[in-house]
Amino acid sequence: MKILITGPHGMLGTDIINLLRKEAASSTHNKDLKVIEAPHEELDITLEDEVSNFISRHTPDIIINCAAYTNVDKCETEREKAFKVNALGPKYIAAAAKECGARIIHISTDFVFDGNSERPYVEEDQTKPLSEYARTKLEGEKNIQDYCNSFLIVRTSWLFGHHGANFVKKMLELAGHKKELSIVTDETGSPTYTTDLAEALWILIEKGCEGIFHVSNEGYCSRYEWAKYIFETQGYNIKVNPIKSSQYKRPAKVPLNSTLNCQKLTTSTGMRMRPWQEALSAYLNKQ
Ligand SMILES: NC(=O)c1ccc[n+]([C@@H]2O[C@H](COP(=O)([O-])OP(=O)(O)OC[C@H]3O[C@@H](n4cnc5c(N)ncnc54)[C@H](OP(=O)(O)O)[C@@H]3O)[C@@H](O)[C@H]2O)c1
Numbered sequence: 001m002k003i004l005i006t007g008p009h010g011m012l013g014t015d016i017i018n019l020l021r022k023e024a025a026s027s028t029h030n031k032d033l034k035v036i037e038a039p040h041e042e043l044d045i046t047l048e049d050e051v052s053n054f055i056s057r058h059t060p061d062i063i064i065n066c067a068a069y070t071n072v073d074k075c076e077t078e079r080e081k082a083f084k085v086n087a088l089g090p091k092y093i094a095a096a097a098k099e100c101g102a103r104i105i106h107i108s109t110d111f112v113f114d115g116n117s118e119r120p121y122v123e124e125d126q127t128k129p130l131s132e133y134a135r136t137k138l139e140g141e142k143n144i145q146d147y148c149n150s151f152l153i154v155r156t157s158w159l160f161g162h163h164g165a166n167f168v169k170k171m172l173e174l175a176g177h178k179k180e181l182s183i184v185t186d187e188t189g190s191p192t193y194t195t196d197l198a199e200a201l202w203i204l205i206e207k208g209c210e211g212i213f214h215v216s217n218e219g220y221c222s223r224y225e226w227a228k229y230i231f232e233t234q235g236y237n238i239k240v241n242p243i244k245s246s247q248y249k250r251p252a253k254v255p256l257n258s259t260l261n262c263q264k265l266t267t268s269t270g271m272r273m274r275p276w277q278e279a280l281s282a283y284l285n286k287q
Pocket of ligand 1: 006041045046068109137158159
């Protein structure tokens with residue numbers, strides 16, 4: 001089985017590559033697993049011909065698209081780039097996947113929802129993106145569904161991992177030189193460890209799951225609670241002031257409720273994601 005990964009040097013992509021390489025090395029069952037990395041320097045997903053040529057040359061069985069333009073605030077001003085990477089790229093990959101009969105695994109986001117729900121979002125809930133990032137990611141989802149026969153779209157939330165910028169790293173960096181911070185209390189989500197997400201993706205792939213799935217670590221918290229938890233467990237004595245999101249000005253509008261219901265993952269695979277606190281401890285112990 002040949003698996004091609006776009007964005008292999010990103011935060012999630014790196015963990016997927018590590019997991020696949022371990023799988024390929026460890027089990028006799030997966031001896032024939034071949035991992036093809038398609039880094040940005042070799043494959044720009046916004047170039048249709050390049051995508052088509054690269055994919056038809058490698059004839060993968062599965063394509064995992066981890067490439068995206070993920071700077072939510074910058075997407076507000078760099079709209080064309082956001083559209084090309086998050087919406088057009090998936091379209092070109094989906095069309096090329098269809099051409100060579102490959103399954104496509106595409107990563108999407110909790111931000112496709114407007115955050116007004118009073119419960120965690122299920123896969124069938126009405127989407128209503130609030131930002132350019134979210135609009136382009138939703139367009140990417142639609143293109144995957146329209147241009148490819150066999151797809152798995154995984155929406156996830158609040159990622160943290162070892163190989164990219166994220167909230168946990170930011171908080172630890174700030175804790176090194178600040179005595180006091182203000183963090184929002186009315187933005188709620190499920191922090192998700194990219195190592196855990198990579199494992200869930202692999203299980204979904206092995207089980208042949210298709211359609212849309214929500215995958216995040218179990219439980220939820222506000223940004224304020226998340227920051228407090230990081231500081232307390234890491235022994236930082238830092239004053240955290242609770243503020244409302246309306247007091248924290250940023251270019252992009254983000255959903256207040258970002259929580260995802262992951263029951264479908266459990267029902268379809270038997271897998272349950274561990275609580276975010278456990279995942280965070282595992283991440284911090286590995287730092
Ligand atoms: N981070 C989060 O909190 C979060 C939350 C929910 C969902 N997601 C989704 O999860 C997925 C993975 O996120 P992540 O945080 O791991 O992303 P990331 O670290 O920003 O990695 C994205 C990768 O995409 C590559 N890329 C960008 N433009 C490209 C292009 N035109 N052609 C080819 N490659 C390109 C980047 O390479 P260069 O750096 O070389 O450009 C980078 O390696 C994304 O789909 C994202 O939307 C993320």
